[in-house]
Amino acid sequence: AFFTPVPSTLPTSLYSATETTSGVQRNGNFAKLAGGYLFPEIARRRNAFLEKNPDANIISLGIGDTTQPIPPNILKGLLDGVGKLGAKETYSGYGAEQGMAPLREQISKVLYDGLISPDEVFVSDGAKCDIQRLQNMFGSQVRSAVQDPSYPVYVDTSVMMGQTGELNEATKQYDNISYMECNAENGFFPDLENSVRADVVYLCSPNNPTGVAATKEQLENAVRICKERGSILVFDAAYAPFIRTPGVPKSIFEIEGAKDCAIEVNSFSKYAGFTGVRLGWTVVPSSLKFKDGTPVKQDFNRVMTTSFNGASNIVQAGGMACLSPEGMKEITELIDYYLENAKILSDTFTKMGYDVYGGTDAPYIFVGLKGASSWDTFSDILEKAEVVTIPGAGFGPGGEGYLRLSAFAPRESVVEACERLKKVFS
Numbered sequence: 001a002f003f004t005p006v007p008s009t010l011p012t013s014l015y016s017a018t019e020t021t022s023g024v025q026r027n028g029n030f031a032k033l034a035g036g037y038l039f040p041e042i043a044r045r046r047n048a049f050l051e052k053n054p055d056a057n058i059i060s061l062g063i064g065d066t067t068q069p070i071p072p073n074i075l076k077g078l079l080d081g082v083g084k085l086g087a088k089e090t091y092s093g094y095g096a097e098q099g100m101a102p103l104r105e106q107i108s109k110v111l112y113d114g115l116i117s118p119d120e121v122f123v124s125d126g127a128k129c130d131i132q133r134l135q136n137m138f139g140s141q142v143r144s145a146v147q148d149p150s151y152p153v154y155v156d157t158s159v160m161m162g163q164t165g166e167l168n169e170a171t172k173q174y175d176n177i178s179y180m181e182c183n184a185e186n187g188f189f190p191d192l193e194n195s196v197r198a199d200v201v202y203l204c205s206p207n208n209p210t211g212v213a214a215t216k217e218q219l220e221n222a223v224r225i226c227k228e229r230g231s232i233l234v235f236d237a238a239y240a241p242f243i244r245t246p247g248v249p250k251s252i253f254e255i256e257g258a259k260d261c262a263i264e265v266n267s268f269s270k271y272a273g274f275t276g277v278r279l280g281w282t283v284v285p286s287s288l289k290f291k292d293g294t295p296v297k298q299d300f301n302r303v304m305t306t307s308f309n310g311a312s313n314i315v316q317a318g319g320m321a322c323l324s325p326e327g328m329k330e331i332t333e334l335i336d337y338y339l340e341n342a343k344i345l346s347d348t349f350t351k352m353g354y355d356v357y358g359g360t361d362a363p364y365i366f367v368g369l370k371g372a373s374s375w376d377t378f379s380d381i382l383e384k385a386e387v388v389t390i391p392g393a394g395f396g397p398g399g400e401g402y403l404r405l406s407a408f409a410p411r412e413s414v415v416e417a418c419e420r421l422k423k424v425f426s
């Protein structure tokens with residue numbers, strides 16, 4: 001036998017098992033999580049509406065999921081990756097957990113212009129997945145700081161890792177997380193100088209949900225403060241290729257000194273149509289060290305080699321095609337398509353007299369609701385216009401009073417949604 005069976009003489013009460021439960025103690029951190037993860041909740045409400053109104057013609061401006069097909073050169077890369085598996089000479093099995101060397105080199109060269117080296121690039125199955133892996137590496141004894149509102153994964157994984165106390169029902173904030181306010185008054189970028197010190201600071205730019213991209217000066221300030229405080233900055237650049245405003249940094253490593261305090265997570269999801277294909281990467285600079293002097297890269301490498309078997313070889317072939325000159329051109333065309341959608345949405349709400357943020361360097365616009373509740377507005381729009389959006393409050397208490405609309409729907413759906421919204425709101 002592979003294991004020593006539990007001696008039948010042991011009292012079953014030791015395991016306090018019953019007919020309907022196991023005898024295993026639940027991880028108490030999961031009990032702290034308030035409700036379900038945001039995006040399945042949005043899908044649940046959409047499906048519940050559809051069940052009640054089976055003839056509804058719902059348009060989704062909610063979950064930021066790409067809708068345009070993968071362009072020919074990138075698709076050919078994926079197909080070539082599949083083809084290679086069919087011949088003995090080109091077949092490959094388990095690859096390096098850090099990613100294929102040619103892809104790590106191309107990411108370093110094409111996307112970072114050599115600012116970081118290939119051995120600092122860890123290829124993965126996506127930015128969301130790497131955020132959890134980074135949390136596994138940081139463990140439970142760190143204090144995290146997040147922008148408020150922000151992509152919910154930073155907070156939820158901090159809770160799951162046991163870094164936090166309970167959710168404060170009054171403030172909707174977890175104890176031991178620093179919520180750094182982002183609002184219209186501060187240009188949706190936190191006042192780090194006056195925020196409580198945290199060990200790990202999560203910044204996302206271009207930002208989800210606000211769609212606002214941080215300026216070089218704001219990021220220089222963030223790097224300076226993190227270095228002074230000995231904090232590690234986790235910079236989520238999943239939307240960087242959407243940046244069109246000159247001078248706005250696409251990577252934190254464009255900032256002097258960032259290699260001594262920052263990690264960058266990134267992804268092919270949003271601009272290569274890879275949300276379902278699954279390909280991302282994380283840059284951990286060799287110079288970044290924990291308090292005891294251990295290179296952070298050493299521990300992240302341990303997480304990757306122990307808990308991940310590498311991104312799919314097929315998908316990594318697709319990644320190589322993305323980074324070819326033809327692939328980069330196709331990506332630019334996809335991004336231009338989505339940014340045009342964002343402009344149509346932004347103009348529509350501006351003409352209706354709303355304050356609109358984001359949308360020029362990101363595929364999200366963030367609409368100020370003039371004091372209206374974001375969940376009520378979400379429900380109102382779903383009921384009256386059959387359009388799915390995402391309430392700002394879903395991204396944290398700081399998002400209350402705002403609504404996020406994503407620009408990923410097909411053009412004709414975006415135009416149709418705007419016509420419906422004009423009827424509902426004007």
Ligand SMILES: Cc1ncc(COP(=O)(O)O)c(CN[C@@H](CCC[C@H](N)C(=O)O)C(=O)O)c1O
Pocket residue numbers: 039062063064065125126127128129151204208236238266267268269275279280406
């Ligand atoms: C700031 C940021 N970082 C990472 C990701 C996910 O990247 P990945 O695809 O894992 O490489 C996202 C994707 N967010 C979208 C998709 C959400 C719904 C998806 N099921 C999810 O949970 O990520 C959204 O906010 O609508 C993001 O905004």
